Amino acid sequence: MPVFLTYEAYPNIFDAIVAYSDFATQLTLRFVCYSLRGAVDRRHVHHVFLTPDGFHGVTIHGSTHRMPALRDFSFELLSSLLKHPPARLFKHTRILDVRGLFPQQCYLPALRSVFSNISVLRLTTISGTYSPYVPFGAETLVLFTSPHGPDCEANPRAFDNLRSAGLTxxxxxxxxxxxxxxxxxxTVKRVVINMGGDDQPAADLWPFIAIPPPHITEMVIIFPRVLRSNIAMVPPFSFGRTFFYPDIVAEDIAETLDGSDPRLRVTLVGFELWRIQGLDFEKLLRDQLFYSQLQGVEYEKIGFTIDFDEDGGRKVRPIAKNAAAHERMVRQLMSQVEMMTWEEYVESVGAERARIETVEYEDGTRRETRRPQGLPNDLRRERTRLAKSGLVPRS
Structure with a gap:
């Protein structure tokens, strides 16, 4: 009895062939038959990138190659995307990148019905901008902090004409x-925060990080910047800056722990690199909690005590009505934290998942660095500096 090697008879075999073929071979396979064309197109839309196109439009493309099914179609209006026949392909999209800031007139939530089966949503930066809101639902949310902090517009003055016209x-x-x-x-259960080797507090960019809702059960905070080449890391302290406050990072994580559900698990990846500067970040985080007013613990309304470091620094500590309760809460919050090296993290989730969760660009795009003059209205850094000097309390 003859056996016909067709896509309909052996879809898994042909899907594997498509997956392991290079882009040129995939283009050739699209011309073999309609079934293979569909297999190639589904493969191409597995990971999709959205970038702004004017005030109302969006450009859809792949990570490194064009998508023949769309031919890099630029949808000048979102409504045209909803009516475009290839849009039904996006039900096969599992990973979606939202690159940079989309103008207010470009209503991304309108595409939720198009990208309805997303597993991983990545909010990446581009030209110094980032999306300050989460436009789509997904099980895993991957965030890349902006080097410009909560100033999500690379050039805020570029939007002045819209504001003056009443369009914002x-x-x-x-x-x-x-x-x-x-x-x-x-729908979000897991949040991965990439700090890019910076001390930028993620909660300043996305406020929900400071008080995670109960449906978020896992948060992974990755400190070093990760590059595509062999998943190589760029260590901190290599950007030539003279200001860098690990206390800010510890404060940000302490706020997240204090405002979270006890079931939240927080994994800190790559923080062992702080030891380059002789700093134990786990101890720094514990101290940050110890010198803060924590939820669920009663404190004296008026009164602080000052502790002195070995190097002469001062730390302002709130006075708890029950010191044992305060220390017990610190231990409970620290029990939610797990420290991992980069190698342990990759072994835990696998190399492919680690790449998706940590590599911001794969197409050669360069990440901007922080402005040399620092951040405007950088009040948290000033408050941290004063707290280290003992002039103001940390809480």
């Missing part, structure tokens, strides 16, 4: 009027 609202973030940029979709 008075929101502190340039988002669509009916979008709450402080929240995160209920």
């Amino acid at each position: 609202d008075s929101s502190p973030r340039p988002v669509p009027q009916d979008v709450d940029w402080r929240t995160v979709p209920g």
